[in-house]
Amino acid sequence: MNEYLVAILLGIVEGMTEFLPVSSTGHLILASELMGYDAAQWAVFNIAIQPGAILAIVALYWRTFLAVGRGLLSWEANSVKFVRNLLIAFFPAVALGLAFNDQIEALLENAVIVAWALIAGGIGILVVERLARTENVLGIAGVSFAQSVKIGLVQCIAMIPGVSRSGATIMGAMALGIDRRTAADFSFFLALPTLTGATVLQLFKHRDALTADSFGLIGVGFLVSFVVALAVIKAFLAVVTKHGFAPFAWYRIVAGAAALIWLSMR
Template structure:
């Protein structure tokens, strides 16, 4: 299988899984293992194509971002609260990401960790769906300062591949009383600074290892993940509105069990 085909397939995996509570990084690691490629070689690629999925959120929610931008010019309270909440949730990931960067990167090569995390995360989602008591908080700007900080701390669990950044933030927000729709929106918007920061850090750290061919492959993965994520986010919100997060929880559990069985038998 050529590197171009691998880049396209990994771009599809990223676009499908980035905003679903199933762990995009975990699926990229497992996909790389399944295709027989060295996970360490594709680790930077997997992170570098994340901005493609991020761009999909910018396109889909452009009216929200435009309204927030205009609101900031006049220091409108809702716009200020929107940005404040995302920054408060973003800072814990910055601090821990910089402090434990090497340890986190080592985990990106461990497919077994991904499988166990998928199972544990699926069980956690089922528990939160059943036990959490939520109320309408009127959008991201309506989330409290304390809730924002706690959501940011929960997001840090996603530094373990297989946990899922979107799953951790959405379930963390719901456990804190935030309604399902606002929790999903908060997760989408928080992805922008979090994933952008992670991408910049990894590209800078490995800048001497990235050649022209690697940049071309990253470009392909970026475009593919963007196109796929555009469709997936809309479908995701439709599924969540009708069925909640349980379908994703059961998928995680089944995928984790299958991955463990495959890893033990190969």
């Protein structure tokens, strides 16, 4: 398969799945199995194009970033709490990511784990949707210190490929009583330090694999993931507002079951 075609397809997968509760990493792993290309060859590429999806959050929420930045200059309470909550939730991922980086990378080679994680995560979403009792907490600044710590701990479950970082954080927040929209926004903003940190760490670790020839492919994947993520985030919020997270749960269950059947028949 043409390398630029693979780059475009992976950019689409990254942009479509990074902020949905369906696991971008899991889909990229399954894509390598389905399309039959060398996953190891594209491992660094998959990491390098993540900032494209991250940039989509900055583009969509630039007014919020500007307001928070101005608030911090005057030490405004809501802005301080906004940043505090995100940093608190980010810390557990830093600690566990650094401590178990090699073990986490080993899991990325197992498509069967991805398939089972998709199914388990789908069931988990359905359970939380049915049982969670949420209330409006008035935005990220309204999330408590303790809730932020717990969301950060739940996010760490997503180090298992197929679990979904966004799914874990959103469902974790809802299980703690946080309303859907605030839970989704918390997940979006928490993605910035989490994915940026993970990207920097992995690119530094695998810096020898980056060559001049790879930058063109990375640029294509970056741009595609950015454009696709812009559209997907808007559509995601519309779907969640109207239908909740159940459609994504059923998708996960069907996709995971189909992947298990296909992997067993190869």
